[in-house]
Amino acid sequence: MTRFDLLIKGGEVVDPGGGHEGRLDIAIDGDRIAAVDAAIPADTAARVIDAEGQYVTPGLVDLHTHVFHKATYWGIDPDPVASSSGATTWNDAGSAGALNLPGLREFVVDRSRVRITAFLNISNIGLVGENHECANLAYLDVDLFRRLADRNRDLIRGVKVRMGTPTVGANGLEPLRRARRAAEECELPLMVHIAFGPPEVDEVLALMRPGDILTHCFTGLSMKIVDDDGRLRDFAKRAWDAGVVMDIGHGTGSFSYATAEALMAAGRRPDVISTDLHQLSVQGPAFDLPTCMSKFLHLGMPLRDVVAASTARPAELLGIDREVGTLRPGSCADVALFRLLNGTFPLYDIFGEMREASRLLVNTLTVIGGKPVAPVPPGPPAPWAEPPIWPDLQKEFADRLAAMREHGHTPAAMRAAAETGATGRDREQRPASDPPAARPPRR
Numbered sequence: 001m002t003r004f005d006l007l008i009k010g011g012e013v014v015d016p017g018g019g020h021e022g023r024l025d026i027a028i029d030g031d032r033i034a035a036v037d038a039a040i041p042a043d044t045a046a047r048v049i050d051a052e053g054q055y056v057t058p059g060l061v062d063l064h065t066h067v068f069h070k071a072t073y074w075g076i077d078p079d080p081v082a083s084s085s086g087a088t089t090w091n092d093a094g095s096a097g098a099l100n101l102p103g104l105r106e107f108v109v110d111r112s113r114v115r116i117t118a119f120l121n122i123s124n125i126g127l128v129g130e131n132h133e134c135a136n137l138a139y140l141d142v143d144l145f146r147r148l149a150d151r152n153r154d155l156i157r158g159v160k161v162r163m164g165t166p167t168v169g170a171n172g173l174e175p176l177r178r179a180r181r182a183a184e185e186c187e188l189p190l191m192v193h194i195a196f197g198p199p200e201v202d203e204v205l206a207l208m209r210p211g212d213i214l215t216h217c218f219t220g221l222s223m224k225i226v227d228d229d230g231r232l233r234d235f236a237k238r239a240w241d242a243g244v245v246m247d248i249g250h251g252t253g254s255f256s257y258a259t260a261e262a263l264m265a266a267g268r269r270p271d272v273i274s275t276d277l278h279q280l281s282v283q284g285p286a287f288d289l290p291t292c293m294s295k296f297l298h299l300g301m302p303l304r305d306v307v308a309a310s311t312a313r314p315a316e317l318l319g320i321d322r323e324v325g326t327l328r329p330g331s332c333a334d335v336a337l338f339r340l341l342n343g344t345f346p347l348y349d350i351f352g353e354m355r356e357a358s359r360l361l362v363n364t365l366t367v368i369g370g371k372p373v374a375p376v377p378p379g380p381p382a383p384w385a386e387p388p389i390w391p392d393l394q395k396e397f398a399d400r401l402a403a404m405r406e407h408g409h410t411p412a413a414m415r416a417a418a419e420t421g422a423t424g425r426d427r428e429q430r431p432a433s434d435p436p437a438a439r440p441p442r443r
């Protein structure tokens with residue numbers, strides 16, 4: 001007699017949150033993990049998935065994403081990316097503010113296949129536009145923030161503020177002070193974005209507390225936490241050691257090999273690996289969470305730590321670690337299967353710097369709430385994110401992206417190349433020109 005709806009059999013389980021590791025079977029009953037064991041008989045399940053030769057992890061938890069599509073500048077539909085990446089929980093990082101949070105819930109959260117949580121923007125207009133959301137302090141209403149956060153406690157898991165000249169204009173640290181107040185009044189963690197100062201990153205970190213999240217922590221832009229020789233700056237070391245959480249937030253402006261390699265060489269590892277997936281970064285070089293995770297495998301982080309930084313740790317920060325980011329029996333049956341391809345794969349940072357990685361993590365199946373997800377084709381980019389009409393700085397970035405694509409740097413192209421034995425390197429040698437080095441993009 002069958003006891004389980006689904007059995008994922010014979011895979012190599014990597015589940016730091018649930019404490020499982022090694023060749024194990026995962027049994028699912030309804031929308032819950034029912035059992036994790038060494039040899040669960042195939043005839044106990046209505047459906048069996050053979051995971052031999054593959055890695056099995058909890059569904060990935062992406063701490064920094066933008067999913068408020070068709071209503072904000074950066075938002076994308078998460079379901080197509082989820083179906084090909086294993087990312088089953090998406091935390092929207094500030095796309096919505098108090099004035100449009102009801103829209104995020106009704107039009108996106110309630111209609112998406114993936115699980116969505118949100119950090120509410122301290123600016124009540126959220127990220128409707130590309131920038132400037134904190135340039136008018138009239139939008140930064142802490143009382144209204146608290147009312148909306150209190151009425152949406154199931155959804156709102158933190159406060160988001162973007163610090164840097166393009167977002168705060170002439171308002172300096174005041175947006176961060178208001179976000180700090182909102183975080184304290186609501187007892188929520190605070191996520192702070194850094195990019196181009198002023199204000200400067202030392203002033204920003206001085207207002208952050210243990211448990212707060214610095215996103216874009218490995219940026220190479222002016223608010224970076226290393227000096228020009230790659231040494232971790234003293235104030236950043238103190239904040240990190242005191243418990244400020246360091247989150248990657250790759251995006252199109254924030255992942256720099258120069259910064260990452262300097263910090264990793266000094267023994268520093270990011271607390272969280274996240275994508276900052278949005279209308280631009282989904283077109284590369286971030287692409288999706290497994291691509292970002294592969295960059296950290298290349299930088300020398302063990303697979304188990306990479307998985308912890310994209311499952312258990314972000315789930316804990318969101319306060320949902322009993323439900324997701326784990327394969328513990330009783331938790332949500334969100335599961336991801338991966339092949340770890342061997343070959344030579346070009347992986348780029350946001351400056352167009354390339355590293356030849358020897359391993360690429362490729363998602364083969366995504367299970368949400370006990371149900372395998374069929375592939376969902378991606379929709380077209382928003383009109384404002386089509387390369388020909390990107391603003392000047394973004395156009396430079398679009399040109400670099402086009403060159404990267406020509407070099408075979410898309411997850412699909414690399415997967416196909418590895419499977420036919422033509423590695424990323426073979427593809428790499430064909431085009432005549434290198435991707436142009438260029439000034440950093442806008443964020």
Ligand SMILES: [Zn+2]
Pocket residue numbers: 064065066093249251276
């Ligand atoms: Zn973001």
